[in-house]
Amino acid sequence: MIKPEDVTIIVPHLGGSPEAEYALDQCLESLIGWQGNVIIANNNLADCHHNIKELNISNINLSEQGQCKAVNAAAATVNTPWIFVSNDDMVYALGWWEK
Numbered sequence: 001m002i003k004p005e006d007v008t009i010i011v012p013h014l015g016g017s018p019e020a021e022y023a024l025d026q027c028l029e030s031l032i033g034w035q036g037n038v039i040i041a042n043n044n045l046a047d048c049h050h051n052i053k054e055l056n057i058s059n060i061n062l063s064e065q066g067q068c069k070a071v072n073a074a075a076a077t078v079n080t081p082w083i084f085v086s087n088d089d090m091v092y093a094l095g096w097w098e099k
Helices: 018-030 067-075
Strands: 007-011 035-042 056-062 082-085
Touching: 007 018, 007 067, 035 067, 056 067
Parallel strands: 007 035, 007 082, 035 056
Antiparallel strands: none
16 A cells, blocks of 8 residues: 655646635645645746645746646656646545545
8 A cells, every 4th residue: 555655746836826826725735634745846936935834845946837847847856656746726635545
């Protein structure tokens, strides 16, 4: 069975609008309790201010590279055997990992 600490979740994020920032906040809050790593692949942002102390969050900052390059840049830094690519507007249901 795959353990959470063997998985890194990559979340590409274009951001900029209040709606996009709200969506990312909701995505990250739904991951509270996740024991693995989370990488936010910021595309077109100077810096990401979405820090939730209950999560192990890293940031990759790119400028106008597109979603695929942002995900690839984040994946290049991963040292876990498994990578899960998510979206910044995805909200994880309670107990999603156990199911």
